Amino acid sequence: MKNLKYILRLTLTLLLITAVVAGLLGLVNYLTEDKIAALTKAKAENAMQEVLPAAHYEPIAHSMDGVAEAYRADELGYVVRVNVNGFGGAIDMMVGVGTDGKVRGVSIISHSETASLGANCVREDFRAQYIGADGALAVRKDGGTVDALTGATVTSRAVTNGVNLALAFVKEVAG
Amino acid sequence: MNFKKQLKEGLLTNNPVLSQLLGMCSTMAITTTLFNGIGMGLSVTIILICSNVVISALRKIIPDKIRIAAYIVVIAGFVTMVDLLLKAYVPALSDSLGVFIPLIVVNCIILGRAEAFASKHGVLAAAVDGLTQGIGYTAALVLMCVIRELLGSGTFGKGVLGADGVRILPAQYPALLVILPVGGFLTLGCLIALTQWVNRRLAEKEQEKEAVK
Numbered sequence: 276m277k278n279l280k281y282i283l284r285l286t287l288t289l290l291l292i293t294a295v296v297a298g299l300l301g302l303v304n305y306l307t308e309d310k311i312a313a314l315t316k317a318k319a320e321n322a323m324q325e326v327l328p329a330a331h332y333e334p335i336a337h338s339m340d341g342v343a344e345a346y347r348a349d350e351l352g353y354v355v356r357v358n359v360n361g362f363g364g365a366i367d368m369m370v371g372v373g374t375d376g377k378v379r380g381v382s383i384i385s386h387s388e389t390a391s392l393g394a395n396c397v398r399e400d401f402r403a404q405y406i407g408a409d410g411a412l413a414v415r416k417d418g419g420t421v422d423a424l425t426g427a428t429v430t431s432r433a434v435t436n437g438v439n440l441a442l443a444f445v446k447e448v449a450g
Numbered sequence: 451m452n453f454k455k456q457l458k459e460g461l462l463t464n465n466p467v468l469s470q471l472l473g474m475c476s477t478m479a480i481t482t483t484l485f486n487g488i489g490m491g492l493s494v495t496i497i498l499i500c501s502n503v504v505i506s507a508l509r510k511i512i513p514d515k516i517r518i519a520a521y522i523v524v525i526a527g528f529v530t531m532v533d534l535l536l537k538a539y540v541p542a543l544s545d546s547l548g549v550f551i552p553l554i555v556v557n558c559i560i561l562g563r564a565e566a567f568a569s570k571h572g573v574l575a576a577a578v579d580g581l582t583q584g585i586g587y588t589a590a591l592v593l594m595c596v597i598r599e600l601l602g603s604g605t606f607g608k609g610v611l612g613a614d615g616v617r618i619l620p621a622q623y624p625a626l627l628v629i630l631p632v633g634g635f636l637t638l639g640c641l642i643a644l645t646q647w648v649n650r651r652l653a654e655k656e657q658e659k660e661a662v663k
Contacts, residue, residue, distance in 0.1 A: 285516050292508070292520050296527035303531045307538035314541055387548050390482035391603045391629045426626045 318384060319344075319369070323354050326380030327371030335448065341440050343367070345448070352379065353448065355441040361433040363387040366396070368434065370405075370441035376449070377409045378438060386430075393430030401431075405438050412439055453578055460582030463652065467590035467638075468645040472558040476550050477591060478634040482602065485609025487595030488588070489543040493536070493551060495584025497528045498560055499577055502568040504528075506576035509569045521564045522555070529555045546609070559587060590641070597637050602628035 323332055329348035337345040337355075344356035352373040358365050364387040371379040381402045388394045395401060401424055405412070412435045413419025416428055423431035459465075466472045473494075480486045504524050505512075512520045533551045536544040544551065554560065563583055568576040599605055604619030627633050 281513075285513050288511065288513060289516050289519060289523075292512075293523050296523050300527055300530055303534050307534045310538040311534070314538070385545060389629065390486070392626065 319356070322356075322369040322382040322384050323348075323371075325371075325382045326369050327352055327354050327373070329354075337444065339440070339444050339447070341437075342444050345444065350374070353445045355444050356384070357437045357440050357444075359433045359437040359440065361386055361388050361396075362393050362427065362429040363389060366430075366433055366437065368437050370438055372441060372445040374449070375409075376442070376445065377407050378405050378442065381405045381434070381438060383434070388427065388430050393424065393427040395424050395427065396430050396434050401434075405435075408438065409442065411442075452575070453582070456578055456582040457585065460579075460584075460586035461589055462586075462645065463649050464583075465586040465590060465645060466559045466562075466583050467587055468642050469649070470559075470562070471642075472562050473587060474638075476553065476557060477594060477638065478631060480547060480550050481591055481594035481598055481634065481637075482629050483546075483599055483608035484592065484595045484606070484615070485543070486546055487591040488610065489540075490547055490550065491584070491588025491591045493532055493547075494554055494557065494559065494587055495581065497525070497532055497554055498563060498584045498587075499580035500528045501525045501560055502563060502576040502580035503573055505564045505568040506571060506573045517569065518561075518565075521561060521569075525560050525564070526555045542609075559583065593641060594634070594637055597641075598628050598633060601625055602633060 323329075323346065327348045329351050332346035332348050332354060335345050335347050335353075341357050341359060342355060343358050346354045348354050348371070352371065352375075355370050355372065356367070357370060358367055360366070366386045366388070367384040368386075369382045369384060371381075373379050383397045383402070386394070386396065388396060401422075404421060412421055414421045414423040414428060414431050414435055416423060417432070419435070421431065421435050462469070464470060467474070467477050476490060476494075480490050501521075501524055505521055508520070508524075529552065532554075533544075536547075536551060563579060567579045571579070596606065599608055599615070600618060602624055603615075604621060604624035605615035605617050608615035625633070628637065
């Protein structure tokens, strides 16, 4: 009987602590939820405006591996959000492709690459070299034309693959 | 006042990173820019103070057998709150530290202080312990950041003083190696050796003082 009481006390104490913590977490989540959602949305929209400025983006269906979202940007072309594997995890990026099938802009939404090395993939001079490309791209080490970032061939390869993926997707959609 | 003694322990003789060798994972992974170091240090300090206070206040209510589970629930709660608040109000820091904010849950410093100090002392002492250990952790991180950023990127204050910081070494000199994990181990090893040396000097001085008396 004494043993049962002790077990009950253990269970109830832990239950109480967990319930209080869960309640507080619910409160903090309630307070920050809208703000986080708005920030995430604004970030994606900024990236879309950056890669292919348009007044309206209309979501289109997609089923290709690695393509997270796809939009038709008025009559200007397509914006494709792709996820590729970098050196330190997934790279979430937005690629704008014109109706002529050429890359208009590349924007990195989030990544977890090494600071000062792969993290340099957000730099404009690196992203700018994709603009105007329309065929299958590759970094110089693989016989292509893309200048890889110093000490970050894997990251550069991943971004290049992402651009290729977006181009392939647009080719399929546009026919 | 005990504060001075605890501060000295947090910074030197019982520094969480350099003497107790706790929280190595985050120390190794995020100390590449000053911005990261300060952000991580502050986050851990806040969580450490909160969890120390709560665990110390509950130390007579929590039965011994389930104390670890109870501590982890409290710590995880605070970490998740800080994670959500950072995401909402300081998104730049949240992006930069990424998964290492949620990983503070398993940072041994926090559980270590809960078990070794907060569960045996009063609320005020536990809060002071959280603050001084947090300062010690932040100091160690900032030191690592400054060294690795200077030698690895050639800059100072990346993210704090402008996005690219202040360039000190010309771009062709910095050694990329220092930014990579290898450089983290090398820097940490040197800092630990230095701390041990300073600690020994301090202990010797104290002994001399005792001998004179």
